[in-house]
Amino acid sequence: MASYEQLLDRAFSRLPETATRRERFEVPQVQVQREGTKTILKNFADICDRLNREAPHLMKFFVGVVGTKGAPDGPRLSLTGSFTDDVLQRAVATYVKDFVMCPSCNRPDTHLIKEERLTYLRCDACGAKHVRKNL
């Protein structure tokens, strides 16, 4: 008898490649550039798009995590101070974990809603609702 893993492997190998690719959610990679005393997140608008989140929310999160001032600069985010790619990449990963992925079903098909001054992560896939930190 085939093991569960073998069955799973077989099931996945039968899926067309596009279907498996759509299932796997990847944290967007940051593109960082340092300009004098500032660190520029070049693909900020693209990250917001990919995560389907509002730029002001992501900006507040970034500024809070790295502990500095930030301002939008066209599609980019300008942060005061010098930060490594690693720090910013980890910030995106934390944001995804806290504000994008559903803790119940681990899918990214979610949105944020405000109710009675609380922020909730609402999952479109399974319907779960989880309280999140207000930023």
Ligand SMILES: [Zn+2]
């Ligand atoms: Zn869910």
